[in-house]
């Protein structure tokens with residue numbers, strides 16, 4: 001290995017436990033698997049397919065999964081995989097099969113395959129076919145025992161459960177509260193749908209094409225129908241269009257950025273009026289902006305607490321559970337984790353993201369101590 005690769009391989013007391021590079025000259029497959037930490041359970045985290053993928057990226061994402069799975073309080077470790085290829089490669093099936101074959105000795109005892117960028121449920125089905133049993137992968141089609149969490153909007157459901165806990169802490173009733181949702185994809189649609197079901201007023205939603213606002217509340221079911229039928233909010237017949245970005249600054253009790261990262265920064269955080277902000281999208285609010293919100297008494301629910309519904313559903317799929325069990329488990333875990341995180345904030349003065357990290361680290365350390373590996377690795 002070159003020095004460059006070796007430099008990326010520094011470890012700390014948490015991991016990584018295993019770093020693999022796999023190749024197959026017959027198919028041209030090149031891929032990585034990093035199993036970061038399995039103190040709490042088998043390594044779990046999706047595989048991405050990307051032409052410019054690096055080991056450094058996979059190492060970082062595997063560690064993120066260690067914290068994310070522990071913060072969600074799942075009995076899972078952290079891992080991440082990657083195949084260095086264009087997702088449109090005509091050879092894609094052979095690459096995926098070859099990647100799965102080369103990791104046969106680790107799957108599913110040390111790593112369970114999952115989906116990330118560039119892969120779809122059909123790819124999970126190929127992995128099941130190649131390795132011969134459903135337990136090797138999550139993200140499978142429903143006909144193979146998969147839980148289609150995007151279709152069921154489970155992540156958005158979990159975000160709303162976390163919002164309800166935060167609202168109780170700031171003495172706001174979610175029923176009747178005004179909610180703004182940026183992004184109307186798998187997460188944002190779920191947030192709008194479940195907020196509406198709980199009696200909240202969804203006053204603004206946006207996608208990449210349009211932002212719609214109605215201070216009296218939008219017709220959420222109509223918006224969902226239009227988005228489903230046309231793929232965009234363009235043709236919706238409710239609300240007034242406003243410029244992109246303004247939805248973040250509207251008068252509302254709850255704000256959910258569920259589109260992209262870094263949309264609330266030091267530049268615009270002073271205009272945010274919501275009392276509860278839930279990161280539906282990963283890293284939607286910069287850490288500096290999170291500190292500002294915290295100073296103002298705004299309750300921010302960080303991504304890996306709020307949007308854990310997807311990983312929770314993947315765990316339920318691993319244990320052969322049903323979609324309704326995935327909803328139930330998401331509700332229980334997300335509510336408990338949100339409350340525990342805010343209690344840590346109150347006790348320590350940490351901002352929620354730091355409190356969630358503390359919670360995750362302590363859970364991993366507790367498992368390592370119990371297994372005797374914390375002392376040995378220090």
Ligand code: NAD
Nearest residue numbers: 155183184185186187206207208258259280281282307310
């Ligand atoms: P998606 O692609 O289904 O939806 C993204 C939505 O954002 C689309 O409606 C798109 O039009 C909209 N959008 C893009 N740019 C916008 C802009 N400038 N203004 C307003 N809207 C804009 O993606 P998703 O699955 O809903 O994921 C959204 C985010 O949540 C990502 O950061 C993703 O990593 C994260 N996330 C998703 C899940 C999940 O279960 N799907 C789980 C955890 C985290």
